[in-house]
Amino acid sequence: MDKTIQSARSPFRIIIPSWRDPRVMMSVALTLWTVLGQTTFYFNRDLFQLGLAVGVACLLDMVLAGVVMRQLILPLSAYQTALSIGLLLESYDWRLFVIAPAWGVLSKYLIRNSKQHFFNPSNFALVMALLFTHGRATIAPGSQWGADYRVSVVIAVIGLVMMVRVKRLGLVFAWVGGYVFMSMLRMAGGQGGAVFTLGPMTGAEFALFTFSMLPDPKASPPTARGRLWWGFSIAVMDGVMRYYEMRYSMFYALFIHTAILPIMRWVAEKAGLQEADPWKLVTLSIFGRRPVQTNS
């Protein structure tokens, strides 16, 4: 639970995150990833671009929190957004590293539903950058990060531990399982062999998406079973797009799914349901029994 300090003489509330805040652990993990990558694993990211992204995102987040919510915040979310963008986005043009983090942070404040954002800011920023920067943005492929399988293993282990803490392990398993399932179908469809279809799972692009972007609590369903369907559904969409050779498909798939979230909330509200109810109804309609109690 975050700690809130309100001074009688100040119009701002000071928000201090708790050590148990999942964002703290995620920020530490991403920082470690970046530092080790730059110093040991030869990630070869541009420090200027990384710094620019972090600076723009954090500053903008603090200003917007102050103006919109009268809060003084430690911009952990923006920091994560910026690092994800700095690590994943590639462009020779430095302006991308101003625009993309700004778009990501702005999306938190300007695209909201039921008083909360529903896009993952990093995902939103990357997709917008891919679509609206005249072809100047691409996403760094995995082997830029060292191409060492041991790094992939360590990242997977740390990532899974984090998923347990943020209660998104099921979501990740559903996504990964769905990815493998769709890869099998793609292989059966003649798109390529196991290395070609499954190999990308060993890259850092996949890892960052899986452990940093996908499990965003604001950008995923509120029930455990809902998240299983959510992860699997993203994997199916991703697999179809990969079959049609659409690069960056997992980012697009997540973006499209999260864009549907407010529609589902609206439908639920119109039907007089709680937000979790549609997910329970999905389960009920498929399995014909009462859904299990969720922890969300």
Place this chain on the structure above:
Amino acid sequence: MTIALAAGYVWLSPRAEKGRFVEVSFVEKAGDAGCLNVHSMVRLSDLFENIMPWLSSVGAAVAAGDYNGDGATDLYVTNSGRGESNRLFRNRGDGTFEDVTDHAGVGCGNPEGASMHAIWGDVDNDGDLDLYVVKWAEPNTLFENRGDGTFADISSRAGVDAWAYGNAATFLDYDRDGLLDILVGNYFADRVTDESTGALVRNNLWKPVTTRVMHETFTHADNGGRNILYRNLGDGRFEDVSEKIGLTFTGWTLSVGSGDLNNDGWPDLYLANDFGPDEYYLNTGATESTPRFRLVVDPQGHPGIGHDWWKGMNVDMGDVNNDGYLDIYVTNILERRYKTDEGNMLWLSRVDPLSPGGRGYSNIAQLVGTHDGGWGWGGKFADFNNDGLLDIYTVNGFVTGDASHNYWYAIQEMVTQTKNQTADAADWPVMGKRDLSGYERGRLFMQVESQDENATTPAFVEMAERAGIGDLYNGRGIAVGDFNLDGWLDMYVANQGAPSCYYVNSSGKPSAKAKLHDHTFISLDLVGRPNQPMSVGSRLLASTRDAVGARVTVITNAGKQMREVQGGMGFSSQSEHAVHFGFGKNVTVQSLRVQWPSGRVQNFDAPKAEKMRNSRVRIVEGDDKFTTS
């Protein structure tokens, strides 16, 4: 949010190129001039059929050199198909050519492998240029020029007949003993493990024992070929000194360059490697009695000159900002929507006391607009409009296929793999007729005078289309030279699996009609005297006959220019040996200085230097007289 998105979109909108265009134009005349060659591509074993377009995407090379000493630069062009002959085009003296391959006996013919590159150099200091042909899966060939227009294969006797996968080579005299040495850059490994026996066997891509022949990663591969430095022993034989002098990295080398990067008088090296970091070596000759090469590494221990992108295709050296130090141009890959963080690199030399050799490098390519070269291959510095500023021409294009069905998705999925997953060619998706950065136009980056007097970097404007360079072939090698002897630098471009292009410079008046108020030039042929060494300390240093490594500095009322004689540089490229200086309008020459590799220095004062203007000048080491033509 919409406003924010729109604002970003507008901010990044491509702007119409502004700036001052310069007068430069070329006319393509390969057919008319008799030097047209339609490059034949290599074809490997059917086991590699799935990625054959990729594997057969190199081999079109061109080397310029005056092999018969008639003052006009000739051309040697490679073909890579089985049974296809390379071609020697003799310059008739007016920029037109005749094919003299059969008479000269330098066709090679690719009976087992494939010709990939060639360079001219006078290895025996007898006054005529010999020819070294670099191949895949066939012994490299050293042709000795007999002096009568014919050549003799002396490869085996000389000991330079490596069986490997060479894509690059340069002549240099790394120990300044007056004898040309040879540096060969190899791509594939020459040996692989036979999985059925576990034995290390020859890696023959025509009769493969395995399909695990590809790079192990796209970024850190060191399972490529071993580069070789042959030291000339002076008795017709060469010695492989690679390990002895510090060349041990087994990357996937595509281009090798040599030049005195830190102005200590000793030739340094820059190796452009595919799928891994480039290598920058400093020659230790200034501080050690036996010269060797010291790999420059960054604080993390990574080789290279700076922030690298691991797909080095080409290296060329030239003093692009006229500060007296060689700068470096490395080509790379840039493709909108698929690969946007890379691009060609223009490494500008700068003072940096903390860097080895006292020189550091800044990549100014994006800043000055020379980074977008597409899928880059050969790239050369040259002063195409005789204004005293080095321009850059770079060619590009990988595989031309069905433009509506490209291979980018497939390649990006393969890039996203951990080590060794890309090594087996059989795991690669079928390329078929797909396109991969085909249909690209070469880029002519013309340097223009900066409008800002305090500017510390040069300024360029891209002018290929305006200059009449319109072909969309997949370019590989570039030879720059004044082939028609009119005082303006022309270009010959070897295109992969396509007709070559001979771009004749039509920018200005022929030299005989040029006046001081026009753009003018001096072209210098330097002749070293290997038999007249200089005593420097306890050493005897000498120049090679073709003066590779010699440096010429011209001082004018507009500043200074420096050029160094190259022994072949650039991907599949060798320009003529002559060094060319252009002078803008009303520029007067105040002095000309030649620094020979022997350590000898010759100065020519203003009256003498002015006599050289608009001429092709021949200067012999130690002789204050010179001849003009």
